[in-house]
Amino acid sequence: xxxxxxxxxxxxxxxxxxxxxxxxxxxxxxxTANDAPRxxxxxxxxxxxxxxxxxxxxxxxxxxxxxxxxxxxRVGFLKTGRAHSFDSEPDSxxxxxxxxxxxxxxxxxxxxxxxxxxxxxxxxxxxxxTQTGVSPDRLASSFGVRSAPQASLDTMQTFVDAAGGAxxxxxCLDGEMLYALKGDDADxxxxxxxxEDGLPEIEALPHWPLPGSTQSALLFIGQDGGSPATMVxxxxxxxxxxRVAPEAQSGLTRLxxxxxxxx
Amino acid sequence: xxxAPLAEFRRGFAGCEIAVLADVSARSxxxxxxxxxxxxxxxxxxxxxxxxxxxISACGAVREPETAVLADPIGTxxxxxxxxxxxxxxxxxxxxxxxxxxxxxASRTLCAAMxxxxxxxxxxx
Numbered sequence: 001x002x003x004x005x006x007x008x009x010x011x012x013x014x015x016x017x018x019x020x021x022x023x024x025x026x027x028x029x030x031x032t033a034n035d036a037p038r039x040x041x042x043x044x045x046x047x048x049x050x051x052x053x054x055x056x057x058x059x060x061x062x063x064x065x066x067x068x069x070x071x072x073x074r075v076g077f078l079k080t081g082r083a084h085s086f087d088s089e090p091d092s093x094x095x096x097x098x099x100x101x102x103x104x105x106x107x108x109x110x111x112x113x114x115x116x117x118x119x120x121x122x123x124x125x126x127x128x129x130t131q132t133g134v135s136p137d138r139l140a141s142s143f144g145v146r147s148a149p150q151a152s153l154d155t156m157q158t159f160v161d162a163a164g165g166a167x168x169x170x171x172c173l174d175g176e177m178l179y180a181l182k183g184d185d186a187d188x189x190x191x192x193x194x195x196e197d198g199l200p201e202i203e204a205l206p207h208w209p210l211p212g213s214t215q216s217a218l219l220f221i222g223q224d225g226g227s228p229a230t231m232v233x234x235x236x237x238x239x240x241x242x243r244v245a246p247e248a249q250s251g252l253t254r255l256x257x258x259x260x261x262x263x
Numbered sequence: 264x265x266x267a268p269l270a271e272f273r274r275g276f277a278g279c280e281i282a283v284l285a286d287v288s289a290r291s292x293x294x295x296x297x298x299x300x301x302x303x304x305x306x307x308x309x310x311x312x313x314x315x316x317x318x319i320s321a322c323g324a325v326r327e328p329e330t331a332v333l334a335d336p337i338g339t340x341x342x343x344x345x346x347x348x349x350x351x352x353x354x355x356x357x358x359x360x361x362x363x364x365x366x367x368x369a370s371r372t373l374c375a376a377m378x379x380x381x382x383x384x385x386x387x388x
Contacts, residue, residue, distance in 0.1 A: 207335070218335075221316070222332075223329050250363045250364045254362065256334060257334065257339075
């Protein structure tokens with residue numbers, strides 16, 4: 001016996017499930033007409049485990065998207081009661097029409113200044129095993145917006161996984177979108193506050209990579225040795241924000257340098 | 264203020280390229296030690312960076328930071344206040360692969376010893 005908490009494995013699995021399933025209730029106030037399709041696409045693209053995403057605007061539900069492996073399996077239009085499954089023939093005329101209906105539904109349900117929100121719930125296995133779904137790239141093409149930077153997200157997720165317990169909570173910021181990587185809702189909300197309040201100061205530093213730059217930098221800000229520090233990592237235009245364990249900064253810095261090929 | 268304690272400090276951390284004791288309120292260098300001679304403008308830039316990083320206030324904390332670590336592809340800069348709220352800061356620069364576990368406590372201990380031996384002069388009103 002190692003004395004390890006027997007529920008630790010389950011806890012880790014739940015944390016990972018939450019990270020891949022998108023935290024419930026994430027919301028965005030829309031600035032432009034393009035924000036709503038980007039919001040929907042970003043959440044589909046960030047969802048790996050089978051989930052039903054329910055989208056609402058100003059408190060009213062209007063769309064469900066069944067997603068697994070970052071592919072859209074089924075849409076349900078809650079205003080009309082219609083639904084479409086993207087099963088064995090995702091390129092059929094029916095599917096093309098369903099994607100067009102999806103764009104129309106987003107356009108009709110959302111306008112600038114509206115508050116769009118998404119909740120997620122596990123999808124029963126029977127609802128997703130036989131469906132192939134629509135890829136994020138095809139969705140992005142249909143929506144006429146850029147797909148989420150999945151490679152960058154995966155890179156950040158891999159870094160967080162490799163860091164193990166050294167990283168307590170983590171989220172990844174791309175533009176206006178914050179993707180939960182590790183931690184519960186309250187943790188991610190705290191990181192969102194850090195992103196909102198602290199990032200402008202950090203990004204104003206002369207040594208910090210400019211937005212969109214290919215340069216990278218890693219910063220820790222701490223209080224005393226006994227409390228967690230804030231970590232901000234900028235890489236390939238994506239920003240990772242995290243709270244890290246006390247005394248973990250040397251190890252995380254070496255891990256980052258190693259991943260960059262510095263020994 | 265002599266740089267001998269800084270040289271001793273550097274010997275305790277393999278890959279520590281320079282150690283600088285600075286006053287971030289005056290943005291002045293009090294003492295330094297390095298493997299190679301650093302131009303004054305580089306020392307000043309390090310001091311300015313320390314002041315900027317240790318004044319970032321909006322990372323979920325009420326007080327200004329006590330420590331900051333900035334890593335880029337060519338190395339890692341570590342900044343540690345001598346004591347909570349102190350203007351005296353130990354700035355160190357490490358090679359990318361260097362291990363700096365324990366540097367925070369060691370920096371505070373070094374600052375306390377150096378500042379006790381030679382306290383910074385008070386500004387004349």
